[in-house]
Amino acid sequence: MHDNVHMGYDLQPDADRAAMLDAIGVATVEDLFSAIPKAIRLDRELALPGPLSEWALEREFRQRAARNATTRTHLSFLGGGAYDHYIPAAVDAIANRGEFLTAYTPYQPEMSQGLLQVLHDFQKLMSKVLGLPAVNCSVYDGATAMAEMAWMACVIRNKRTVAVARSILPDYRAVLDTYLAGRGVAIVDVASDPSSGTIDPNALELALSAGDCAALIVQSPNRFGVLESLGELCAAAHRHDALANVSVNPLLAGIARTAGAAGADIVCAEAQPLGIPLNAGGPYLGAVATRSEYRGFLPGRIVGEVMDLKGEPALALVHEEREQHVSRDRATSHICSNQALLALRVVLHLSLLGEQGLRRVATLNATKAHAFVDALCTLPGVSRAHIGPYFNESLLRLPCNAVAVLKALENEGIFGGIDGGRLDPSLGDCVLVAVTEMHSKQDMDRAKSAYARAIANALETEAA
Amino acid sequence: MTKTQSIYSLHRAGVSGTGIVDPDFPIDALNTAAWMPEGEARLGDLGLPEVSEIDVIRHFTRQSHESHGVDTGSYPLGSCTMKYNPKRNDRMAQLDGFRYAHPLQPPATLQGLWDTFADLQDALAEITGMDAFTLQPAAGAHGEFTGLLTIQRYFADRGEDRRTILIPDSAHGTNPASAAMVGFQCRLIPTTSRGLLDMETFRSLLGPDTAGLMLTNPSTLGLFEEQIEEIAAAVHDAGALLYYDGANLNALMGIVRPGDMGFDVIHVNTHKTLSTPHGGGGPGSGPCGVKSFLAPYLPAPHIRRDAAGKAFPDWDAPHSVGKVKSFYGHVEVLLRAWAYIRTLGGSGLRYATETAVLNANYLKARLADLLPPLFEQHCMHECLLSGGSLSVDAADFVKRLIDFGIHPPTLVGAGCVHFGPDYRTAMLIEPTETESKAALDLMIDSFRKVANEAAVAPFMIETAPHTTPVAKIVKDESAWLSVLETSDGSVS
Numbered sequence: 021m022h023d024n025v026h027m028g029y030d031l032q033p034d035a036d037r038a039a040m041l042d043a044i045g046v047a048t049v050e051d052l053f054s055a056i057p058k059a060i061r062l063d064r065e066l067a068l069p070g071p072l073s074e075w076a077l078e079r080e081f082r083q084r085a086a087r088n089a090t091t092r093t094h095l096s097f098l099g100g101g102a103y104d105h106y107i108p109a110a111v112d113a114i115a116n117r118g119e120f121l122t123a124y125t126p127y128q129p130e131m132s133q134g135l136l137q138v139l140h141d142f143q144k145l146m147s148k149v150l151g152l153p154a155v156n157c158s159v160y161d162g163a164t165a166m167a168e169m170a171w172m173a174c175v176i177r178n179k180r181t182v183a184v185a186r187s188i189l190p191d192y193r194a195v196l197d198t199y200l201a202g203r204g205v206a207i208v209d210v211a212s213d214p215s216s217g218t219i220d221p222n223a224l225e226l227a228l229s230a231g232d233c234a235a236l237i238v239q240s241p242n243r244f245g246v247l248e249s250l251g252e253l254c255a256a257a258h259r260h261d262a263l264a265n266v267s268v269n270p271l272l273a274g275i276a277r278t279a280g281a282a283g284a285d286i287v288c289a290e291a292q293p294l295g296i297p298l299n300a301g302g303p304y305l306g307a308v309a310t311r312s313e314y315r316g317f318l319p320g321r322i323v324g325e326v327m328d329l330k331g332e333p334a335l336a337l338v339h340e341e342r343e344q345h346v347s348r349d350r351a352t353s354h355i356c357s358n359q360a361l362l363a364l365r366v367v368l369h370l371s372l373l374g375e376q377g378l379r380r381v382a383t384l385n386a387t388k389a390h391a392f393v394d395a396l397c398t399l400p401g402v403s404r405a406h407i408g409p410y411f412n413e414s415l416l417r418l419p420c421n422a423v424a425v426l427k428a429l430e431n432e433g434i435f436g437g438i439d440g441g442r443l444d445p446s447l448g449d450c451v452l453v454a455v456t457e458m459h460s461k462q463d464m465d466r467a468k469s470a471y472a473r474a475i476a477n478a479l480e481t482e483a484a
Numbered sequence: 485m486t487k488t489q490s491i492y493s494l495h496r497a498g499v500s501g502t503g504i505v506d507p508d509f510p511i512d513a514l515n516t517a518a519w520m521p522e523g524e525a526r527l528g529d530l531g532l533p534e535v536s537e538i539d540v541i542r543h544f545t546r547q548s549h550e551s552h553g554v555d556t557g558s559y560p561l562g563s564c565t566m567k568y569n570p571k572r573n574d575r576m577a578q579l580d581g582f583r584y585a586h587p588l589q590p591p592a593t594l595q596g597l598w599d600t601f602a603d604l605q606d607a608l609a610e611i612t613g614m615d616a617f618t619l620q621p622a623a624g625a626h627g628e629f630t631g632l633l634t635i636q637r638y639f640a641d642r643g644e645d646r647r648t649i650l651i652p653d654s655a656h657g658t659n660p661a662s663a664a665m666v667g668f669q670c671r672l673i674p675t676t677s678r679g680l681l682d683m684e685t686f687r688s689l690l691g692p693d694t695a696g697l698m699l700t701n702p703s704t705l706g707l708f709e710e711q712i713e714e715i716a717a718a719v720h721d722a723g724a725l726l727y728y729d730g731a732n733l734n735a736l737m738g739i740v741r742p743g744d745m746g747f748d749v750i751h752v753n754t755h756k757t758l759s760t761p762h763g764g765g766g767p768g769s770g771p772c773g774v775k776s777f778l779a780p781y782l783p784a785p786h787i788r789r790d791a792a793g794k795a796f797p798d799w800d801a802p803h804s805v806g807k808v809k810s811f812y813g814h815v816e817v818l819l820r821a822w823a824y825i826r827t828l829g830g831s832g833l834r835y836a837t838e839t840a841v842l843n844a845n846y847l848k849a850r851l852a853d854l855l856p857p858l859f860e861q862h863c864m865h866e867c868l869l870s871g872g873s874l875s876v877d878a879a880d881f882v883k884r885l886i887d888f889g890i891h892p893p894t895l896v897g898a899g900c901v902h903f904g905p906d907y908r909t910a911m912l913i914e915p916t917e918t919e920s921k922a923a924l925d926l927m928i929d930s931f932r933k934v935a936n937e938a939a940v941a942p943f944m945i946e947t948a949p950h951t952t953p954v955a956k957i958v959k960d961e962s963a964w965l966s967v968l969e970t971s972d973g974s975v976s
């Protein structure tokens with residue numbers, strides 16, 4: 021008999037277990053495992069701590085949680101692919117509902133119309149935000165979305181080379197390398213112009229005309245926070261018979277024309293800014309969209325309208341022939357479990373914001389970021405590292421090494437930004453600063469004076 | 485009963501579900517055109533709905549009522565391990581100290597995260613008998629991809645050109661799909677009439693070109709692969725490696741460990757075995773474990789402990805296969821898995837496994853007259869039963885279960901498993917350990933009621949379900965147009 025009073029689901033009293041064993045026709049539970057050779061069995065209990073009561077568990081978790089600083093204990097200007105936006109309580113209230121939380125993929129559409137409707141609305145809303153009609157129910161995150169879409173372009177174009185902007189986020193590039201290596205896809209680098217921070221048009225021409233590229237892969241805002249001229253980039257890709265694959269921050273659609281409207285053939289996005297908590301890096305959500313003509317190449321689940329027996333419209337997972345459980349080794353992607361619960365969060369967030377709300381929150385992000393960047397640039401020796409336009413994040417050049425400044429700010433309870441050295445070894449005197457709607461005027465004033473002090477101290481130390 | 489409605493049905497121009505104001509930064513006075521590149525500002529509307537908060541809440545609460553989760557009722561969907569997801573784990577995973585942590589904070593400010601990662605890695609290693617783990621993969625398929633990459637890199641480092649992965653025909657679709665993504669060729673191994681790997685074909689396919697064999701044990705047919713020692717020896721003798729698809733680990737915790745069976749690489753689906761919620765399709769998490777000789781190849785960063793036992797992310801991983809996703813993994817999911825392991829401890833995990841196997845065998849025994857098992861031996865945590873002797877089609881039969889509040893078991897074309905033509909009428913039933921005997925008896929009763937009804941009123945079965953907001957769905961797969969574009973031409 022096990023002492024499982026702690027676990028909260030010791031469901032079978034001894035009498036029930038005895039009756040069940042009886043029905044099966046064995047004497048002990050042990051007998052059910054007779055197929056497992058003795059030689060390989062574990063002859064001891066698993067060496068794990070516990071069990072724990074619920075309160076002891078909570079105490080331990082709280083202790084651990086307290087050993088993390090957060091964007092709540094610190095004033096944070098961290099971005100670089102994950103942003104601290106406000107998430108309305110209403111998002112959590114619905115996303116934590118057990119009916120959604122504990123469901124699986126809606127394989128049985130008749131009993132899952134609610135979930136299917138959520139996912140269908142996700143496709144619909146994201147098609148607006150990304151600007152292309154065909155959307156799936158999500159892939160793992162923004163980086164794997166870019167990688168999956170790179171391969172999709174290769175399949176569509178039947179080519180095995182892609183041109184990739186050097187300015188995509190470092191993690192995205194790392195994931196792209198990992199994903200494409202196995203597929204035998206070559207990557208041609210496209211450099212940025214060091215002054216504007218946008219893609220160098222000459223480098224672009226060279227890359228596209230040299231390689232027989234399936235796609236041009238760019239990100240906007242890019243790793244420096246700079247907005248690319250998407251219209252021109254997409255046109256260049258098309259001139260060279262390549263698809264334009266664009267990765268975006270979906271929040272930017274609040275004020276900017278969508279990537280689809282700018283001419284992209286395939287758009288992908290990290291949807292974390294739309295209602296997904298930072299969670300120390302995940303789970304987030306990779307959103308993808310493409311033109312109708314390429315929808316048959318999309319990875320993952322797609323919800324569509326079908327009919328029921330009475331001829332009434334209903335929703336179901338459709339066109340599963342694209343997917344791994346049907347196509348197996350010929351599928352374009354292996355994705356099975358995805359980010360459905362995060363898709364629900366995105367639907368909730370966009371529903372609450374609505375047309376005007378998205379515009380307002382995007383505007384506020386841009387305004388506050390520009391105000392803060394302008395303020396920092398009044399400090400001696402501080403300037404923007406690039407002259408290209410930006411949204412809510414920008415790379416600033418400091419008159420000294422960034423690491424020391426960031427450390428000093430941290431000592432004052434401020435995460436001042438991301439060390440430019442993470443983006444490029446030559447940018448060790450830069451910081452990438454992100455601002456969201458949540459930063460107040462007071463936050464900015466406080467950070468500005470802390471920056472002033474930290475820079476002065478760093479300069480003094482460097483001089484000594 | 486109403487058909488579900490899109491959120492767009494609640495749109496009222498000018499309504500807002502959230503207030504976005506900051507007196508210090510008046511929005512109306514702003515001129516984005518001043519900094520936007522020419523032509524990039526959006527002039528028209530995007531086309532998002534405008535809905536009040538109360539309408540959003542009521543709408544999605546209603547939709548939740550038209551969804552079925554483990555919290556709603558039984559969910560014996562084979563291969564998916566739809567066990568109860570303890571609420572305490574949700575609370576732990578959403579503590580501020582994790583929820584609001586930014587992944588790019590200085591590593592020293594995330595000590596609670598690294599310590600938890602290291603502890604979870606250690607616990608997974610103990611449960612599975614492996615030496616090292618990465619928590620980066622986002623799901624089972626992603627864990628497969630990661631594990632296969634380590635195999636590929638290992639052989640590349642040894643200068644061996646091995647390009648084939650062997651896979652049983654009953655394997656989950658992600659196995660061959662992941663292998664193809666890594667660049668391997670797949671060869672299929674048939675299943676014997678006893679539901680086990682066909683050793684003869686397996687041996688004939690094994691050769692100098694074989695990089696590995698991917699195996700789910702117990703298999704997706706719910707059976708323990710008894711010849712596992714022989715299989716492992718043969719794979720290793722051929723110089724290849726053995727991959728464990730951990731989707732069915734719920735059958736083995738504390739009983740036998742993949743590492744002790746001879747597996748070199750494995751993934752664990754935390755959303756199955758470790759009770760993290762399936763979220764309507766995700767997010768899951770697919771930690772990948774390896775024997776020590778493969779540890780250097782795991783994705784960077786490696787989470788290690790220093791001499792003082794303090795965990796930290798080590799980016800110095802020159803042999804790593806690289807990164808498989810941004811940042812470090814599905815933290816919120818992994819925290820739940822850790823909370824689950826902490827709560828149960830070693831004895832509790834074994835008890836969970838024993839109960840899962842007990843429950844599956846109980847169902848199998850009690851349903852045997854109605855749905856004869858395809859295989860005679862004891863099943864593990866799930867049983868494969870034949871619907872072949874029913875008077876109606878098995879696919880119709882299970883739809884009627886919906887009216888009894890039971891999610892149908894896995895069938896060909898309904899669920900995530902791939903069955904060959906021999907199993908066209910087979911149902912893979914996985915009750916999990918968190919169903920009580922009373923719940924199982926109710927399930928059994930429901931199966932019987934449906935079977936009785938099938939004999940007298942087959943029409944009731946063929947047109948089921950009858951209690952759902954929509955009737956039985958007829959998929960017309962030619963209708964791409966209806967999928968993504970509405971008839972008025974606007975994007976839907």
Ligand SMILES: Cc1ncc(COP(=O)(O)O)c(C=O)c1O
Nearest residue numbers: 356357563623624625656731900
């Ligand atoms: C046997 C088996 N292998 C692999 C997978 C893939 O796991 P995931 O959905 O987490 O990618 C599943 C589940 O869907 C499975 O049942």
